[in-house]
Every structure is written in structure tokens, then in C-alpha cells.
Amino acid sequence: MTALVILPLTGLPEVVADDDLATLLLGAARANGSDLVDGDVLVVSSKIVSKALGLWADGRDRSVAIAAQTVRTVAERRSGDRLTSVVEAVAGPVMAAAGVDASNTGDREDVLLLPADPDAEAFRLREALLAATGLTRLGVVLSDTAGRPWRSGQTDFALGASGVAVLDDLRGGVDADGRPLSVTARAVADELAAAADLVKGKADAVPAAVVRGTPWATADAGPGARTLVRTGAGDWFALGQAESVRSALGVPPGGQVAQDVGIPSVAPEPVTDRVARAVAVALRECETAGVDVGGAHEGGGGTQTIELRVSAATPYELGVVTSRLQVALWGEGVDVVVPPEATGDSVVLTARDRPSARG
Incomplete structure (x- = not known):
């Protein structure tokens, strides 16, 4: 790899239900002088995918939408009268509020839901792009934003992926000094999503970007981003600290029992x-x-x-x-x-x- 180029796709219109995203994205790429080429990775905000799919819910009671999109509650905290939950979402990742979002929703008061199967949506978008362009090696990453344990702030990550080597598993190799690598595996799809967000931003109405110059686009669909989600014995952080103790005493998070005994606050x-x-x-x-x-x-x-x-x-x-x-x-x-x-x-x-x- 000699150079990395990240190209924002500006000028996309507000996406509405049943829009042809592939056509819109290709049109924006052409207008920006950035026609897709083999080896490109197109990073697309999951929000416009949700808009095209019409995944809206009533914004008057966001908690109902969050509950419907929750597989299990990992941690929950009070902030005044508001309850914030970190949950395993139906879409796969562990994230705040199951990814239910009220930002960048146009002139609507409703909230947007994440696609239930982000990898499948990335696959469908990639297939449409391949058919329209004749390319053979193209990656598509659906990105979303989340916080991380032990780190302040949020960053973009790969919610869904197709045509991308999502993980660069270096275990069994050696480092630059010849020492064996036994645990190193780079989350490439997440790195691509975060890199693209440097030009997409959060308030600039730029929902997509092309990452060019990487070796990570593949000719086949690949395993998808869900494979990056830790599950089972590999999930060391299945519950927050307070929730682990309370669960051991018969008070699991996310239910009426937890409400009855009281939920910790985000403030001291x-x-x-x-x-x-x-x-x-x-x-x-x-x-x-x-x-x-x-x-x-x-x-x-x-x-x-x-x-x-x-x-x-x-x-x-x-x-x-x-x-x-x-x-x-x-x-x-x-x-x-x-x-x-x-x-x-x-x-x-x-x-x-x-x-x-x-x-």
C-alpha cells in the first residue's frame, strides 16, 4: 500500500423510502468525479439505508422502539428522568439505545431503526453496484456510530459489510522484529468505517465516502461484519460491573425488577x-x-x-x-x-x- 485516498460523496439528496440507493450513490460519485473502480470500498451510513427501507418508528415514546430492538440489556443508568440503556441490538452489535436514532432524520419527528440484518443489506447494495458498473472487486461497508468501553467519545464502526475482508488475522505470523504474533487481529472493516467518517462527519450531510488504495476489497461477499461481534465465551464484557453483581443476586438489568430496586445514575x-x-x-x-x-x-x-x-x-x-x-x-x-x-x-x-x- 503506497497511498490511501478518502473521497466524500457530496450532493446526495434526502433519501426516502424505496429510493434506489445504488443509483443515487453512483450518481453522486460521478458528479464528484469519483467513479468507482475495482478495489474501492464504499462506506455508506446505515442511516440512509434505513431511510430507503422505511425503518421508522414513532418518536413520541422512544423507549418502546428501543425495547423492540433489544436482544438483551448490558447496562443501564439514570440521568434525571431519562433511562439510558446499552444493549445487544437486533442488528448485532452492543450499543446505546439499540441504535435507535433521532438525529439527521430530516423534517420528521420519528426515530430511525437499524436494519435487522445489516450484512444482508450491504450484500444487496453491493450486488446492485456490481451489476450497474461491471466491476468485480468492490467492498461495501454500512457504518454506524457507537461509544467504546474505557474510551471517551464515539467512533464509526462497520455495522454491515460485503465484499470486504473484515478481519486481518495476523496470529501465527511475526512482527517487524520477528517475534511471534499470537493475539493480533485487526478489525479492518471498523478501521475503514472510521477512516471514511473523517470526511463524512456527523453534521455535514455527507452520508457516504469512497476509500481507495487499500487491499481489503474482495471479489466474493466475505463473512460480513456480524462476525466481528464477540459472543459466548469470547465476550468478556457481557454485563456492566454493577449489572454483573445485581444479576448474580437475582436482579438482571432491563426489567421491572431492576426498576423496582432502583437503577444507578450516570452522575455521582x-x-x-x-x-x-x-x-x-x-x-x-x-x-x-x-x-x-x-x-x-x-x-x-x-x-x-x-x-x-x-x-x-x-x-x-x-x-x-x-x-x-x-x-x-x-x-x-x-x-x-x-x-x-x-x-x-x-x-x-x-x-x-x-x-x-x-x-
Whole structure:
């Protein structure tokens, strides 16, 4: 590879249902002096594919559309009266709000949904482009935008792909120094999507770009972008930290049970709020147990402490509830001191706010 060229396709009209995207894209390429050639990768915003497919939903209650597009909830947080969910979408990836989007929707108040099978839509678009141009080696990537764990900001990624080598698996080879490569596999399709977004932008009405000069376009359809989604044992991040703890205690995310015990906020919360949530989680399925929560007071090092008196009908249930409470508090960023021994039907715990959990 000697040079990489990224060409924005400007001048595309607002796409509406049943538009012929292949014709529109080829017309824009011609008008921009960028007729497609063999080896090109055409990166197209999934939003215009959704518009052409008429994938609209009522925007007055976005949560209904999100629920319909959700396979499972990974994490959820409150922000005032609004609930934001990170979910596994029907379209495949894990992303906020299942990709249901209200931006760049023209003059409509509705929201756009992602295609249910983005790889199939990329395949159909590529087939139409190949038929119209006579080319033999052409890649199509449907791009969308998402955040990433541990990194601020969003970037574009490959939601769907056809005619693209989506993964450059270097395992079994060697690096520039001759050392064996055992884990390196480049997500090429995602890199192509992110590169194209440098000229497409988010507010410039440029929904497509041609990436020219790469070796990644293929003559066959290829495996598609869904193969990049980690699943099963390869998914180390199937739930958020708080959701993992709560799920282990019988409170999975994304349902009424989670709503009943309370959902963590995106903003820092007082230790009293987090303790109250932990108590609600701990007491589920423990009908004869109770927890009396004392007031918060300053402890050493500026931390706040709260005394919790746990009571139950039997020593066994007391042990169960105390253990559940200790785990639930840890998940809320609250450490707890449990006395080495307990007699009778109650025990007093000391909950201490963990500084790192205050935001």
C-alpha cells in the first residue's frame, strides 16, 4: 500500500423510502468525479439505508422502539428522568439505545431503526453496484456510530459489510522484529468505517465516502461484519460491573425488577442512595428479614459510614441476607465491615463509602 485516498460523496439528496440507493450513490460519485473502480470500498451510513427501507418508528415514546430492538440489556443508568440503556441490538452489535436514532432524520419527528440484518443489506447494495458498473472487486461497508468501553467519545464502526475482508488475522505470523504474533487481529472493516467518517462527519450531510488504495476489497461477499461481534465465551464484557453483581443476586438489568430496586445514575450519588439500593437488592426473596439503616456520618479520611442492623427469623436466613447485603454493597462501591461472630437474630454491619466510587 503506497497511498490511501478518502473521497466524500457530496450532493446526495434526502433519501426516502424505496429510493434506489445504488443509483443515487453512483450518481453522486460521478458528479464528484469519483467513479468507482475495482478495489474501492464504499462506506455508506446505515442511516440512509434505513431511510430507503422505511425503518421508522414513532418518536413520541422512544423507549418502546428501543425495547423492540433489544436482544438483551448490558447496562443501564439514570440521568434525571431519562433511562439510558446499552444493549445487544437486533442488528448485532452492543450499543446505546439499540441504535435507535433521532438525529439527521430530516423534517420528521420519528426515530430511525437499524436494519435487522445489516450484512444482508450491504450484500444487496453491493450486488446492485456490481451489476450497474461491471466491476468485480468492490467492498461495501454500512457504518454506524457507537461509544467504546474505557474510551471517551464515539467512533464509526462497520455495522454491515460485503465484499470486504473484515478481519486481518495476523496470529501465527511475526512482527517487524520477528517475534511471534499470537493475539493480533485487526478489525479492518471498523478501521475503514472510521477512516471514511473523517470526511463524512456527523453534521455535514455527507452520508457516504469512497476509500481507495487499500487491499481489503474482495471479489466474493466475505463473512460480513456480524462476525466481528464477540459472543459466548469470547465476550468478556457481557454485563456492566454493577449489572454483573445485581444479576448474580437475582436482579438482571432491563426489567421491572431492576426498576423496582432502583437503577444507578450516570452522575455521582450519595452513599445513602447506593446503600438503599443495595438493601433493596439484598432483601429480595428474603421475606422475613429486615435491615434498619442508620444515618450517614463522617468517618476517617473524609469517608462516610452508615450502620446497618440486619435481622431475620432464623440464623440461617440472617447469614444469607448478610452475605447478600455485603455483595450488593460492594457492587455499589460501598465497603462493609462484618463482625467476626454474630449471635441471636441480628447483626450490625458498618458500611463505608469507597472513595473511588464517588465519581
